Amino acid sequence: MTDDRSAFRAALPDGGRLLGLDVGTKTVGMALCDAQWMIATAAETIERRKFSKDLERIKVVIAQQHVVGFVVGLPLNLDGSQSKQTQAAKSFAQNLRPVGLPILLWDERWSTQAVTRDLIAADVSRKRRSEVVDQMAAAYILQGAIDGLAAIE
Incomplete structure (x- = not known):
C-alpha cells in the first residue's frame, strides 16, 4: 500500500485492469480501467455492510475483470491534512492487503464535487x-491515477 505512483507502477505487471474505489461511510463506488490504462469507466456502487461482505463482491469483480491492482481514493482535507474519513479509507485499503494486489492511495479532493457538477x-x-x-x-x-501513471513512463 503506497501513495507513491512510481512504487505502485513498479509493483504492477505490464497491463491489466485497475479497480478504483471511492470508499464512503455508506457505499463504495467502483470503477475499472482498460488493460492499457487509458480510460476509466464507472462500474457499480455497493452498499457498505461488514467488510467481509464488501470484500466478497470486490473479489468477484477482481476475478471477472482480471484486476491487477487497486486505486483507493484518499479523502484529504483541503489543506492536505487527514480526517476521520482519510483514516477510514486507509483502514479499508489496509483490509484489502490480504488480496495480494498492489494498492495505490490517490488524493481524491474534489472528486465528488466535480462529478456532481x-x-x-x-x-x-x-x-x-x-x-x-x-x-x-x-x-x-x-482516471487521475492512470493519467499520473502514464506521466512516469
Missing part, C-alpha cells in the same frame, strides 16, 4: 445522481 450540468435527476455519483467519483479518481 458534471451530472447537474447534464441535467441528470437528483435520484439518478444519487445512484451513480459514487461510481462516477471512483472513475474520476481512477
